[in-house]
Amino acid sequence: MSASRLQGPALLRRRFLVGGAASVALLSAGGSVAERRPPRPLAAAPDPGTPATHRAHLVAAPRPLKLLGPGAPATPGWTYGDDPLTVIRARRGDTLEVRLENRLPEFTSIHWHGIRLPIAMDGVPYITQPPVQPGEGFDYRFALPDTGTFFFHPHCNTVEQVGRGLAGVLIVDGDAPAPYAADVLCLLRDWRIDEATGAFLDFQTAAGAAKAGTFGTLRTTGLGPAPTVAVPAGRDVRVRILNLDVTRVSQVGVIGAEAAVIAIDGNAVAPFPLIEWRMGPAMRLDVAVRAPGPGATASIVDYFAKEPVVLMTLVGEGAAPETATDFDPAPLYAPAMPEPDLRNAETLPFVFGSTAVAGTVRAPNGQVIDLGASLCLNTDSFWAINKQSWPERGHEFPPAPLAELQLGRSYVFELQNVTPHMHPIHLHGHTFKVLDSNKVDRPVHWADTVLLTPKERARIAFVADNPGRWMFHCHIIEHQDTGMMGYVTVA
Numbered sequence: 001m002s003a004s005r006l007q008g009p010a011l012l013r014r015r016f017l018v019g020g021a022a023s024v025a026l027l028s029a030g031g032s033v034a035e036r037r038p039p040r041p042l043a044a045a046p047d048p049g050t051p052a053t054h055r056a057h058l059v060a061a062p063r064p065l066k067l068l069g070p071g072a073p074a075t076p077g078w079t080y081g082d083d084p085l086t087v088i089r090a091r092r093g094d095t096l097e098v099r100l101e102n103r104l105p106e107f108t109s110i111h112w113h114g115i116r117l118p119i120a121m122d123g124v125p126y127i128t129q130p131p132v133q134p135g136e137g138f139d140y141r142f143a144l145p146d147t148g149t150f151f152f153h154p155h156c157n158t159v160e161q162v163g164r165g166l167a168g169v170l171i172v173d174g175d176a177p178a179p180y181a182a183d184v185l186c187l188l189r190d191w192r193i194d195e196a197t198g199a200f201l202d203f204q205t206a207a208g209a210a211k212a213g214t215f216g217t218l219r220t221t222g223l224g225p226a227p228t229v230a231v232p233a234g235r236d237v238r239v240r241i242l243n244l245d246v247t248r249v250s251q252v253g254v255i256g257a258e259a260a261v262i263a264i265d266g267n268a269v270a271p272f273p274l275i276e277w278r279m280g281p282a283m284r285l286d287v288a289v290r291a292p293g294p295g296a297t298a299s300i301v302d303y304f305a306k307e308p309v310v311l312m313t314l315v316g317e318g319a320a321p322e323t324a325t326d327f328d329p330a331p332l333y334a335p336a337m338p339e340p341d342l343r344n345a346e347t348l349p350f351v352f353g354s355t356a357v358a359g360t361v362r363a364p365n366g367q368v369i370d371l372g373a374s375l376c377l378n379t380d381s382f383w384a385i386n387k388q389s390w391p392e393r394g395h396e397f398p399p400a401p402l403a404e405l406q407l408g409r410s411y412v413f414e415l416q417n418v419t420p421h422m423h424p425i426h427l428h429g430h431t432f433k434v435l436d437s438n439k440v441d442r443p444v445h446w447a448d449t450v451l452l453t454p455k456e457r458a459r460i461a462f463v464a465d466n467p468g469r470w471m472f473h474c475h476i477i478e479h480q481d482t483g484m485m486g487y488v489t490v491a
């Protein structure tokens with residue numbers, strides 16, 4: 001049977017060969033499947049060589065976006081450049097120098113999601129840098145310690161700034177021992193627009209914010225309709241899937257081809273078959289796909305719907321290799337994170353729940369601040385971490401830290417979701433190891449965001465090796481903006 005004719009259920013039963021090792025498929029309660037096998041240790045990455053400096057000039061400004069097609073009305077987007085999708089590409093060890101120029105009508109900043117960088121470059125207004133006011137600029141400069149698929153976005157009034165289009169992709173190369181036959185970007189996000197006029201609808205609704213979030217009305221892949229991408233027939237290609245939506249959790253899978261997960265949030269894992277994988281906002285998944293034969297197609301789909309939604313179609317192009325081999329994608333190089341010392345780690349509980357608080361906060365000087373009064377201030381508060389609700393949509397009046405971590409010490413965070421909704425939980429400045437869960441069977445892996453399913457308890461661990469005040473929040477932006485945000489200090 002040719003791989004291109006396999007459909008979802010058939011693929012579910014399909015055996016995946018890794019060096020001939022016997023393996024058993026486990027179907028988890030959370031819908032993710034991992035095959036357990038003696039893990040093939042990942043090889044350490046070779047020295048990346050002489051580092052280079054990459055410079056980019058990002059001008060955040062209003063620009064029309066043609067999301068509804070060429071003949072349809074444009075949408076008043078905000079982007080970082082004339083090309084609405086900014087992709088920055090560098091190699092591990094390189095330095096990035098990015099000039100941000102703000103031509104928006106409000107302040108902004110850039111957060112480099114998942115990058116382990118110094119706190120001053122983390123891009124959180126008031127917490128790590130002054131807000132970049134209209135007409136002003138800011139210079140980001142940092143080295144890239146890790147390979148992988150990353151992205152960047154503003155960190156204030158985020159539901160609107162990202163909702164209007166501000167976000168870019170950062171790819172750090174140097175993780176593949178041999179090049180894939182193609183490297184395909186599959187960037188998912190929705191838009192809330194009125195299809196008659198192209199105008200934006202409300203970015204946030206109280207009803208949505210208090211539940212799963214306010215969903216977009218138009219889904220896009222690569223800022224357009226689900227594309228068809230030609231890939232070399234019968235060869236292994238790399239697809240970098242990014243969920244850059246502010247709300248939607250997708251459950252991605254591949255129909256019509258064999259596929260394996262090779263990295264999660266940019267961090268290599270021992271390849272395991274992709275059956276379906278839940279991706280909350282901000283999460284990335286690198287997948288190796290055996291491209292379909294000449295003229296045949298395979299599709300990347302979202303199963304989190306009544307019928308699978310096609311996100312991208314891959315069509316095989318050119319002649320297939322003469323000798324067919326079993327699909328056995330080469331692992332990427334091992335992530336280079338400091339290994340947490342679990343025996344001596346301190347365990348800290350974090351409970352993600354809901355709450356309701358007042359519309360004012362008291363500033364350190366005793367002044368009572370009306371949270372309805374200015375940009376990024378918000379009276380709606382629906383969510384909390386350890387019963388503490390972040391009091392505003394911005395970061396001007398931070399509450400006490402959720403935890404004070406000791407520099408160099410290992411920590412286990414026990415994350416508990418006591419709500420009936422999903423929450424992709426993200427920690428800045430560190431990459432953590434997702435250890436285990438009471439509900440979802442995921443392989444142990446490194447990540448910067450972990451999706452807590454309803455009532456799930458999951459444990460993550462990391463070495464607190466990066467001094468600063470690091471945001472810790474849900475990446476469903478409406479949840480973040482309505483309370484489910486806090487920070488930890490490392491000193």
Ligand code: C2O
Binds near residue numbers: 111426471475
């Ligand atoms: Cu991608 Cu604090 O966020």
Ligand code: CU
Binds near residue numbers: 479480484
């Ligand atoms: Cu949430």
